[in-house]
Each structure stands twice: as structure tokens, then as C-alpha cells.
Amino acid sequence: MTSSLLYALAGTLLCGIGLFGMLWLSHLLRKLLAFNIMGSGVFLVLVGLPQNQGGPDPVPQALVLTGIVVAIAATALAVVLIRRYYHLSGLTTLDEEPAFREGGPE
Amino acid sequence: MTLNAWLPVFALMTSLVASLVIFALPERGYRLRTAVNLGAAVFKLALVAVMVWGVFQGVEYGVSFTMVPGVDFVLKADALSMMFAGLSAVLWFLTTIYAVGYLEDSPNRSRFFGFFSLCVASTMGIALAGNLFTFFLFYEMLTLATYPLVVHRGTERALKAGRTYVIYTLTGGAVLLLAIAWLQGLAGDLHFQEGGHFGGADPAMHGSLTLIFVLLIAGLGVKAAIFPLHGWLPQAMVAPAPVSALLHAVAVVKAGAFGIVRVVYDIYGIEASSALGLLEPLAWLAAFTMLYGSVRALFQMDLKRRLAFSTVSQVSYIILGICLFGPVGATGGLVHLLHQGIMKITLFFCAGNYAETLGIHRIDEMDGAGRRMPGTSLAFTLGAFGMIGAPPLAGFITKWTMGTGALAADMDWVIAVLVLSSVLNAAYFLPILHRLWFREQSGKWPHERYWGRLETSAWLFWPPVLTAVMTVLVGVLASFPFSPLSWAELVVLRAYSS
């Protein structure tokens, strides 16, 4: 068991926690945070697993970097959406319908 | 490819193109639309006539290309196709004339005639289909093209009928699709071929073949309105009369019956069907339907509903005829394909005339209508007698041929069924005739309209008269060359000689 593998396993755990959070929590920001936790877990696995056998592998590091940018972009967009949604409907979750009808889904 | 190969395609395209042109025409373009309609109908009639002559001479018309991997789209004209194609070409022409008159001043005519032509195009396709797959293609197209016609009036009742119609036919289509796909998997792409494909089928396949046969019949039986799959037919009566005429006489029920003919003769082969023991049960079912339809018809007071149940009964004649093993019985079944069409369209035209001219829909309103509308009533009388099987009209030829065929096939019980069915037919038609001719008019007509010299609009008057004349002629001149009977004999001769 190398430290890299430990990273990978820790990543697994983070994934589990993040998944649970995304599915269970209803507050949108929390969901988003859970997403980020899960993302971190995935990145850990991505980096940790290949480095288990050889030395450092720059490819997954580059991938993770790309992944992080994508995740940040998504997170930022999600935050904007959540903010605006809250602004318009006063809701922080998707569980209830917006109070005023704007032709939302049935 | 030569021009010959393309003739079936032209025949098909004639109405297809007509339909598209009509859709594109504005609602008010009454004259142009009528011209397009009638022009196409006449042109198609000519094409079909050419093909009939050619097929008679032994020419093969056909075109095919691969559509989906493993299956071809095949159009071809053989004797049997020409039978159906001829019927639909002739009756389309008449029905178009009729419909022009019937829908005068009513809304949505552009839509109506567009789908009407589409419906005929599908029928033509069904007639000319060269394999089960192509047949199915047009069979489903027919379902779609007729739906707008059935619900044309747009009332709740019409829509309900349309729903029933669609549920029945699409379910039937699905079953048919299953059967075709299965058969395809079992035996490859099966072209219609005189004598069928399963003459010497592997005994191991018998189980599957039987099951597929049942599925095929179940799928086709919906349109052919075999009991217990007939429920849609009486409901579809809310459609305008030309549509009913078309549904009952030419397009829909015939498509089902024609499909069964194809399956029995050109897919399984009559010998194989008989050897598999498939014909006898089907014959019983058809016989039961004949009687059932007649009995139900007895209790209908709505004229068109009564006619509808009559159709349920009559179409099964065709199926029964097919099930009679032997050339004569087959001739009887096939010839009824045409005879029933001519007679039933006459009756529906007349029913439409009564409704349109006098506002009569129910049988008990018909008292004395014969005096007001003698031409229509005469046509109705001839059609009704034809249905009963009174000689020398078309129906008699059918019954006689079928009876002879049944005896040749050692299925004597069919005679009893024929007789019983005729009695029932008489029981529900003769009272109508009595009311028409021998009762005095009671009160005013519900909704009378006048057209001057003729008893009704000329557009409405002549089609039933012509079909009534045809009813007489195909009966009286049954032994004439190119009469339905002679043509059916030709078909059967070719089917049995191969």
C-alpha cells in the first residue's frame, strides 16, 4: 500500500460522502458543495491510482487540472443560477414549486 | 428499368401526388381541387386498365429496392393485385364524385380530400405490394390516412370513434408487425408468390408457423373486422358517408381481407395452410362472424350502424371463401372481394343520400322515402338484394360459387351457414325496403333540401346509381370475360396451377 493508493482510497471515501450529500441534501448550495467534495474525490482517485506503481504521472495531473477548471466553471455557473433562482422565487431547494406560476413544469 | 416496371409506381403516385397538391391548395379552390381529384382518379383508372390488360396477357409489372437491410420494398402487379387495384380505382373515382357533392359547402374540404387521396394511395399500395413488408407499410399508412377522415366532423362522438378505430387498428398493426418480423426471421424476406412458400415446410417449423399464422390473422382480422375484433367498425360510422363507403367497401376492411388472402395464398400457400390445419378453424371463425354480424345488424335502428354490422358479416364471406380448399371456393371468396365492395358502397352512398337530402339517419324515419327519392331507393334496393344474395345480383354469384366450393371442399356445413346468413340478411334488409316503398311518409322529413330536377344533387345521385347498375351487371354478366368472376377464376387458376 503506497501513499498514492491511500490518496485513491481517500478519494473513494470523498466520493461516497459527496454522492450522499448530493442525493440527500436539498439545499442547493449544499448540493453544490457536495458536488465539489465528490469532484475532489474523483480527482484524488484520478491522480492517486496511476501513481501507485510508477513515479509521478504528469498526464493525470494535467487531466485533473482540466477537470478542476471544468468543475469551477460549473460551480460558478451553478452559483449564479442558484442565486438568481433564490432571488426570483425565494427558494433554496428544488423540492417545492415556485410560489408564483410562470409556466414551470407541471 | 422499362416503363412497365414503373407502372405500379405511377399508379401509386397518382393519388399520392394528388393528395399533396390538394393539401397545398387553398380551402376555397373548389374547382381546381375537384379537377385535380377527378383528373387523378381518371388517370389512375386508365393506368389500372392498362395494367389489367397487361396482366391478362401475362406481363409482369414490378419494381423493387432494398429498404431496410434484409427487406425489400416491392411493388408488383399480379392478377390478384389488379383485382384489388381495379376495385379501388373504380370506386375511388365514384367516391370522389360523391364526396365532392356530399361535402359541398362544408368546412375543411381541403383536409378531407387530401387525406382521402392519401387513403386511396395506401389502398393502391396495399394492392400492389409485392411482399409482406411492403404490404405492412401501406397497411399502416392506411390507418393513419383514414383517421382524419373518421374524425372529420370533429365532434366528440367522431373523436371517440376515431380513438376506438386507432386503438383497434394500431394494436392490430403491432401484432401484424410482430408476425411479419417473426416470419422474416424464420424464413427470410417473403415475396408474395403464387403457391406460397411453405409447400414442403420442415415439420419442426410447424408450431411456429401455426402461431405466426394466428398472429397474422389476428393482425389483419382487426381491419377485416373478424369477431371479436370488429368493435371499431360500427363506431366509425360517425364519419361522413363517403368515408364510410370507402372504409367499408374499398379501403379498410378490404385491406384486411386482402391481406388474409395474400397470407393464405401467396405466403403460406393454400396447400400448406390446409396441411397445417389452419383453414378449418379460420373458416369456423369467419362463419361465426357472418352470423354474429347479421344478428347484431338486426337490432340496429341507425341505418349506417346496421350497414356497418352488415359489413362485419359480409367481409367474413371473403375469408370463409378463402378457407374453402379448392379453386371454386377460392373463386367465391375472391369474387366477393369485389362484389361486396360494389354492393356495400352502393348502400352507403344511398344512406348518405338519405341523410344529406332528407336528413334521415334512422331506419324508422325512412317510411315512404322511395317515393321522394326513387333513384336512390332503387339503388339501395338493388344493393340490399345483392347483399341478401338474391339472384341474379352480385351477391348471388358469390354465394353460389362459395356454396359449390364448400361442397367441393367437403365442408357441407358452410351451406347451412350461407343459408342462415342469407336469411338473416333478408331479415334486416327487407324491412327497410318495405319502409322505403310501401309505407306512407309520416310527417315531414327531418331536414329536407331541394336540388331541382333530380331527387338530389347530381354529384350524389349518379354514383349510387352507377354502382347499383354494376351490382346488377357483375351478377348478370358474371361469365363475361373481365367480369369479377372471370378475373377471380383467372387468379385462382394461376394460384392453383403453380
Place this chain on the structure above:
Amino acid sequence: MIRVVRLLILAVACLALTAALAASIWAIAGNPSPVNLPQLLSENLDRSGVEHPVTAVLLNFRSYDTLLEIGVLVIAGIAGISMAKTASLEDPELRTSDALLYALQRWFIPLMLVLAGYLLWAGADRPGGAFQAGAVLAATGVLMRLGGVPMEFLRPGLLLRLGLALGFMVFLLVAVASAIGGDAFLAYPPGMAKILIVVIESVLTLSIAMVLLALFVSAPVNDAEDPEEGSPS
């Protein structure tokens, strides 16, 4: 009650998934990898134009990923500003009067700018690069915004959009330039890899910072109603 049951089910499911994941990771860790990519990489590193392998992967070997990644970022930016009705820039409530923050601003901003520049430059041979530099730059912008520095270019105007797209645009032009010459898309002309990568990195830094900043400021304040299609307006 039902909630508890659902919670339990979900927890057990997540745990099970984690365990399965861990198990397969354990299994995979024991298997030898059939392809040795790092070695292949180091063999080709000198042809890439940069010394640092991660940057080489990002901007040369797998530059298509990066191009699209910037695309994703730009999308996020576009989507963000499409929702911003940034009349809020002058909102006085946003302006801080905190002395500490104010001081921080004065001291940190120049420092952060320098740091960003350094990160960008370092990317060639050690950890660092456009994204890191862009992130620091964006953080600087956030700080300024919180401090109430008016940044007119953040209004959704041409300038903002140009800024968003600049890095991407340059990257794309470089990518297509060689393709016009008959080479593969995204291939660098021989010998020019280094300089082109530096140029791309620089403009990317700007654009990344722009996007992040734009997303930060495009939080909505006012509401504007746009009748949904079909509903009576």
C-alpha cells in the same frame, strides 16, 4: 419515519458503492498497467516546447482538451452574464467601508498581480500556468470589487465579451493556423511551440480571470420578467 428509512437506504447504498469502488481500486492497483504513458511522455517532452510535463500535456499533447476546457469556461461565463442585469455595480451597499479590507486592498492588489505574473511564467518548467495565474488574477478582481472599485469593463458590453473570448480566440487562431498550412488541427509549427504556448498562456490568464470575475459579479439583484413562450404576455 419514512425519512429515516430513506436516509438509511441512501446511506447504505452510498457506503456499498464506496466499498465496491474501493475494492475495485484495490484490485486495479494490483494489476500492472499495460501502457507506460509517463515514459512515452518523457521521450517526447523535448518536442513539446516546454520543460514542465504537465504544461506540455496541457498545452501540447492534449491541447484539444484544454481548448475545449476554455470553451467550457467561456460558456459558464456567457451563461452567467446572460443572467446578469448588472445595474448593481453602483449599488452602494456593495461598497465596503471596512478599513481593514481597504488596507488589504491597497497592499495586496499589486502583490497579487505580481504573483499572477510569476505563476504564468513558472508554468514552463515547474508547477504553475495559466489557470493558476488566472485564478489569482480573478481573486484580485474579487477583492477590488468587494472593495468597491468600479470596474466598468465588467458591465455586459463588448469589452467584457471580448475579454471573455480573447484567450479562447487566440488559442483557436493558433490552432487553425497550422491546419491551414496542411498540418493537423492544433499542431504548432516546428520551432514556434514555445513562443506560441507563452502567448496562449498569457491571454488565457486574462480570459480565465475575466470569466471568473464575470461569474462573480453576475449574481442577480433585480428581476426582469420575460414572458415564457406560450403564456399570455
Place this chain on the structure above:
Amino acid sequence: MTAFDVVLVLLAVCLPLLYPAMAVAAGYEKAMRYALPLLPLPALMLALGTAPGWQLELPWLLNGGLWGMDELRRLFLLLTAILWTLAGVFAVGYLKAHHLQRFCVFWGLTLAGNLGLTVAVDIASFYSFFALMTFAGYGLVVHEGTAEANRAGRVYLAMAVVGEMAILAGLLLASAAADSQMLPDLPAAIAEAPQRDLMIGLLIAGFGVKAGLPLLHFWLPLAHPVAPTPASAVLSGAMIKAGLLGWLVTLPFGETSLPMWGALMVVAGAVASLGAAALGVCQQRPKTVLAYSSISQMGLMVLMMGAALANSDVAQPLIAGMALFALHHGLAKGSLFLSTAVAIPLAPGGRWLMWVLIALPGLSLAGLPFTSGAASKLVMKELLEPDNLEFAMAAYLPMLISAGGIATMLLVWRFLWVQRANASYGGNSAMIWLGWGMATVSSLGVFWLLPQPGGLPPTPGLDAMVNQSWGLLWPALAATLLASVVLAARSIKQR
């Protein structure tokens, strides 16, 4: 056949068939009325003018048509044509304007059917014409439109349909057995077919409806009286004989002996002749009485038919005998029916003459010497000698004939009695006089001039009539006595 003959044949059938087309255009009421007697004339010319034995092939017709005329058919054609002509003449005067056209249409169609079936040799056209006659006949039955007529029409139609179907089934079976579409091939095939009894049963029952066989007769006493009088005349005189003709051309006479069927038919005939009389004397209306009389007379013919079925060797003369009887009965009954609508003159002399003329055809039915009835009865008696026949019922036949004679006479008396009560008095239009007069003349006189069926024993001459007058008279006298007794009893009782 000459071209003229061919035209004549086609004209004979097609003229009445196409005549209804005149109704399409309005305004021809009068022409249609006066055309009525002309319709059967080509057929009459055909029957009289051409020698039996011709055949006309019409290959395009139905399943291949063949029309022809043999001795038997000529006789029936003759009867049909004459009777329809007379009735047509009568109808010109009789008909009211109400629904005239409709009546004429059905008249023409029925006539076409009746004539056509007589000349048809192929099964399909025979059956077609038979059906045409049956269904068009409905129009004549219900013409008056009264509730009674409608009820009669309903019964008529229901039974006719059943009959048609029985015929259809029988013909189908027979045709399949013979593998032929021609009537002359049927008897031999039926005789040998395994389903012989079924076919015979179906055919007897099917035609029996038309011929008024017991239990199949219900429509007859209902329909004949309600129809307009000329129609009643042809219904009872000509159309009823179509059933007989149907039997004669399809059943296996002369092919094989069928004692069982023979016995059955004799029983049926006996029931018909006696039972109908029993019912008939209870009727209040002259035409109903006449209808029962028709059933009764048909019963006598059925007796002959039974004998013919049972004895193949004597079948031919018996058929000829039946034909003769049919001719006699048709003319006499036609005259009687027409007479019901003739108003009795007010002048006493004319009145008496009138009654005599009305009574004479009736007495002819009863076999009064020197009438057609006497001739046919003598022939019948001779043919039905028990010595000639070999079957169970043979011994009873003479007795049955005598009983039938009594029954006939009783019915004639009853007819005269109720006719006296119902008769109207006054003048008649010329055409009515003419029609009725000609009918009576044909029955009493023309009969003797007509060609006789071949194969009969020599027609009894005057001397035979004189010799056998007792044999002919006693049933009539017995019946007269019986009637007088009943009358006397009634008058005593009333008093």
C-alpha cells in the same frame, strides 16, 4: 332457331323486365296502365308459335345461361302468358290511380320472373327468375298498404325467404352432385347422390312454400286475398304453379322410385286437399275461400306427384297429368278470382247469367262433366289407378280423389255463398268485363283448343264424360247435399 325466335325469346322475358323503367320518368302513368296486358304477349306468341325443343345459349349470363322450351315448359308458359294477359286486361280497368306506377313496376317484374323461370334451363337463371318473382310478388301482396296487407306481406316474405334458401341449398347440393349448372342434369344426379334425401327434402320444401304444401302454406290464405284482385288471380293461378314446375324439373322423376317420399307426398297432398277444405269452408271472404281452394287443388296435384315419385315407370304420364291439371286449375282459378271483383249487374236477367258464369269455373274445378275439370279429373283418375302403382298408399288414392272432389265442391259452394254476401252491385268498366269474360271463356272454352301435354292417356272424349258422369258427379252431389244440410240446419237453428 331463327333470329326472329331469338328476338322473341329475349323479348318475352325482357319486355316485362324492362317495362318498369318507364316509371323512372314521370308522366307515363296512363301508358303504363294500358301496357299491362301487352307485356305477356311475346311470351304467348313464343308458346304458341314455336315448336318445343328449341334452346338458346347465353354463355355470358350468370354461370352460363341456357334457355329453352320443352313440352312441359310450353304448357306452363302458355298458362302463365294467358293468365297474365287476362289479369292484365282486368287490371287496366280495376286499378285505382293510387300508387299505380308502383303496382305496374312490381307487376312487370313479377311477370318477368314468372315467364323467365319457365323458360330457364340453367340453374342460375331459373333460380334468379324464381327469386325475382318471389320478391317482386311481395310488392303485389302489400300493394293496398293496409295493416292486414302488411301482415300478410310479412308472412309471405318470411316464408318466401325461407323457401328461397331451401331451394338455394337444394340446388347447390344438387348442382355440386351433378357437377353441372343445368337443370336437366339434376334429377339423375340427385337420384344417385348420397345426400339424395336431403336434396329432395330441401327442394320439396323450398318449392313447397310457393306451391302451398301443408305447413308451408300459411302465407297463402293471407296473401292471396289482400292483394289486388288481378294480382290474386296470377298469384293463385300462375305463380303457385311455379312451385309445381320447380318440383317437376328438379326432382328425380323417372330416375328412381322413392316409395317413402311418394307416401309422404301423398299424405301431404291428402292433408292439403282435405284440410284446406275444412278450413276454407269456415272463411268469410270469397278470396280467402278461393285461396284455400287453391291449396286444396294443389294437394290433388301433390297426390299425383307422390305417385310419380314412388313409381318411376309411370312418372312421365303423371307429370303430363299434373301439367294438364295445372293448366285447368290455373285458368279456372284465375277466372274465379277475377270474378270476386266484378260487380253484379242490377238487371235480374244479367244477374242470373252472371251468377252462372261465376259458378261455372267453380263447377269445372269440381269436375262437372264437359268442363276442363272433368277432363283433367278423368285423366288423373286413370293415372292413379291402384293397379298401375306400387306403393303403400296406392290403394287409398281413389278414395282420396273422391274425397278431394267433395272438398272441392264444398269450397265452391262456400265461395258462392260468401260471394253472394260480399258482392257489390252495379256497373263495371269495359276492361273489367273484358278481362273477366275472357278468363271465363278461356277456362270453359279455350282450354280445349290449347295444345295438350304429350304422353297422356287419350283425352277423354264426350262419350267418356257421359259414361263416367256419375263418377264425376257424385262427389259434387254429395257435397251439395252436405252443404244443403248444413244450410238447413243453420236456418233451423237461427229460427
Place this chain on the structure above:
Amino acid sequence: MTLWLMAGLLFTPLAWAVLTLLTDFSRGRLVSWVGILVQALVSLGLWLAVNRDGGFYYGLGGWDAPLGIELRVDGLAVTFVLLTAVVAGACGLHAGVYIDPDKPWHRYFWPLFWFLWSGLNAVWLGGDLFNLYVGLELISLSAVGLVALGGQAGALRASLRYLLAALLGSLAYLLGVALMYGQFGTLSIAGVATWLSDHPVPAGSGMALALMIAGLALKTALFPLHRWLPPAHGIAKSPVSALLSALVVKASFYIAARLWLELGQPLGSLAAAQLIGLLGSAAVVWGSWLACRQQRLKQVVAYSSVAQIGYLFLLFPLTFSVSETVSLQAQQGMTLQVISHALAKAAMFLAAGNLILSVGSNRIDALGGVSRFLPFSLFSFGLAGVSLMSLPPTGGFAAKWLLLQASLGSGQWWWVLVLLAGGLLSAAYVFRIYRASFLESSGTDQFFHPSRSLEVIPMILAILALGMGLVSDQVLSVMALPFAGEGAP
């Protein structure tokens, strides 16, 4: 030539994304229409080139796999590229007229549209696991941006739901990619497949495939993970809905299918294949059922997408451990289903948009009597519906036929029932709309005729969907041996 075409294909959408970002809506419209033309021509050219010369691998930046990213340009890929050009082009043309140019935020439509297009192309051509991930994110985020465009509460709610689902799906996929990379040391699908073809299956890699497919299934809205789709597709502007339903969900499915076809045999299991097939069947039934119960036109169409997507997943059981013929039939069926559903659904959404514009309401009841005016759009809607019902001669029918053949040929007859029932259920919801349009009683005579250009576009798409069945053999022959590539590195 081919290289230029490839460069053009990759460059054009991205370049136009930037270009249109710098203009407003109206000018962007003109620019975009030019771009659509260019892109369509390039796609067609590439399709013809592949049709003539066969497929090839295209190493980006001059680097081959496994070091660089390789694009796999084969018949199937270019067919989908061409399909995208047709459908997206149509949606773009439609949107140019349909979308109100006066709303300032609508200018962002075009860049998002073009990014979406480029993402789609990236996915069709992608042969690298991670690159596919980026491509997916490109698609997801631009799609979310398009749904949220305008930013009303309803749209935001739908797009948030969509975004979260998409992100979760992406992460699951990425996790699978991580495992794959850890196992095989390469990201090239072809590389992995080649290695697996002559080596035993290493333990633990099944999990990687499972994770990737699960994530992709979520992004494809496979039952029971479909809940995000109908709101998003239903509430977006019609051209956007069309894009989403026709192409976007197909992208993730396409990746899943390719993974399965390349790696499913060694890494998958019968149970998994059947399970996915079962879920697909459930989607067919449940989606159709829900579609029948919707009151809004676009919701019906959206739920119909859920059902139609279900068919696609029948590919999994029908290609696992079956004969070569059956597998080929299933693949062909799937391909046709993707194509015809894309065409039909795009036509349907665009037509639905026109209808909503015409009657001024998106409720189905409001359609009463519309057929009297015989609008082209209703006709297009109807024709597209025919394809959805998989009635002949449409492409939908050809697809179903092939799937039926495959089911029967493989002995997995239970899918036959699903296929048939699905057809009937889809008929139920399509006819419900026909029915509404035929109803005469309501007597609304207010009817706005949208401009002809709006009406023509869905018509063309519908006719294409209809005609697809007639030429399906030709179409399929272009992608003969759909997933066979030579010279895999």
C-alpha cells in the same frame, strides 16, 4: 483535403461561437446562418470523403494516441456529424426567426448554440475517454445555459435540476475514466479495446465501465434517472428543446454505446446488459404513460423523449453475447433510431413551438380546431409523430424493425413486447394531440399564421424522418461495419 475538412469541422463552430459572442442577436443571426452553411458544407464534405475513402484516425496537434488525442472519423461518426449539421442547422435557422431579437439576453443564444454544436462534434468524433468528458461538459453547460437563457424562475429551476444531474453524471463518468486510466494506463478507447482483445480481463475494470455507463445513463435520462429531462426540455425555447432532445441526450448515449460495443463484451455481464435493457423498457412504458397524461404540448413531447430514449438502451442486451448478425442488426437499429428520433423530435419541437405561437397557449386543449387552418406545423408535427409511433415507412419504423429482428434472432423475445407496446403507447400520446386538433366544438377562430420560413423547417425535418425509412439501407451502408476501425494504435 480531408485534413482541411477536419480542421474546418472543428474550427467553425468554435470560431462562430466567438464571433457571435461579439455581436448582438440580429447580426449574430446573419453571421450564424453563414456559419451554418459553412458547417453543413464541411460536414457533408467530410461525409462524402469518408463515404469514398473510408474512416481514419485523426491525431490532434500531430500527436497520436496514447500520448495525444485521436479523433475517430468513421462512417458512424460522420453520419452523426452530418445529422448534427442538419438538425442543429435547422434549429439554428428556426431560432433565428423564432427568437425575439429585442431581448438583450438573447444575443447569448448564438455563442451557446455554437459551443453546443462543437461539443457535439467533439463527442461524435472523440476517441479519448477524457476528451469525451470535456466534450460532454461542453455540451451540458451550454445546454444548461440555453435552458436558463432569460433566467425565469421556472427555467432556472429546470436548468438547475438539469445541471446537477449532468454534473453528477459527469463525475460518475470521470470516476470511471480514472479507474480505466489506472487500469490500462491509456485513455484511448481503441487502445483499451485492442489490449483487451488479446489479454485476459483484469479484475476490477468492470466497475469502471459500470460507473461510466451509469453516469452516461443519468445524462441520457434513462429511467429511473429521467426526472430532470422533461422540465428542462419542456420549458426551454422550442429550438433549444429541439436541440436538447434531438442531439444532446444522444451524445451521452453515443458514448455509452461505443463503450459498450468496444468494451462491453469483455468487461460487461449478461445481468448488466439485461438490467439496462429492462430499464430501457421501463423508460419506454413509463415515459409514454406520462406523456399521455401531460396537459402541455411540449411536456408531451419531452416525455416522449424519455420513452424514445428507452428504445436506444435495448442495444445493450441485444449486442451482448449474441451472434454477429444480431449484433449488427441491433446496432443498425440503434443508429436508425438515433437518426430518426433526432429528426422527428426536432421537427416535433419546432412544430410545437410554431403551434404555441399560433394559438397563443401551450395547453393541448388550446389546439381545438387547429387542423381547420391546416397549418403546416400541425402537419409536420403529425408526420414526426408517425415516426415516433414507428409506423412505416418512417425511419422509426425501420429502426424498430431491425430491433425486432434482433430480438427475435437472439431469442430475447421479451424485448419484442416492449417494442410493440412502446409503439402503441406512443400512438396514444401522439393521437391525443391529433385528436385535440380535430376537435371542432371549441370554435376558436383566432389563429396566427407564423411566417412560412418557421413552418417550412420542421416540415423538412419531418419529411426527412419519414423518408429515412425508405433510404435506410443506403444510410446504413455508409456506416457499414459501424464500429470497425483499422490501424487502431
